[in-house]
Amino acid sequence: MYVVIMGCGRVGSSLVAGLERLGHEVAVVDRNPQAFRRLGPEFRGRQVVGEGFHREVLVEAGVEKAQAFAAVSSGDNSNIIAARVARENFGVERVVARIYDEKRAAVYERLGIPTVATVPWSTDRLLRMILPDGVASAWREPSGTVAILPLPVHEDWVGHPVSELERVTGSRVAFIVRFGTGVLPRTDTVVQAEDTLYVAAVSGTVSDVTAAAAAAPQEA
Structure with a gap:
């Protein structure tokens, strides 16, 4: 090439x-x-x-x-x-x-020019090296607006539907790794023991999402 x-x-x-x-x-x-x-x-x-x-x-x-x-x-x-x-x-x-400017990157992406927003990508890499496993984002789209991260959840979330987790955390469950296999969740999918949940969240809300998932669900 x-x-x-x-x-x-x-x-x-x-x-x-x-x-x-x-x-x-x-x-x-x-x-x-x-x-x-x-x-x-x-x-x-x-x-x-x-x-x-x-x-x-x-x-x-x-x-x-x-x-x-x-x-x-x-x-x-x-x-x-x-x-x-x-x-x-x-x-x-x-x-x-x-x-370098992530806001510009979002504009240029909409114009059809793939971009690498240097600052958000570098920040994510540093966070993965500094913070405990499961806290930093695993992937971020080029404009830096949305991140996908593995989300540790409180053990009491087992048996609850992912739709409830989404409502409480303000995130979206993108996929689940269950017994080593990727699973796309449906509206009736429930969290199982040993699941690894990957969620999409808006940048700037990751800490709030992580904190909400770490707390036990409130009983209705």
């Missing part, structure tokens, strides 16, 4: 190295020629100096034959403009942009 990478910082150079190890052909674009030093002497691809959202620069990098394009420079605006040019002007099939 031929891939064009815009941005030769630490992320871009690491991405290039990974792609080359997998046997892919890579072209790298950066406005700073000194940035290419990160690639090392073993780099076999093309180096193009310039702004990655300029058509002529992308053409020089071979975007017209590229199957994938990644914009991973340090600027949100540059990344999203370059990604849109690659997608809309050159028809590159696989396009992704790194975005």
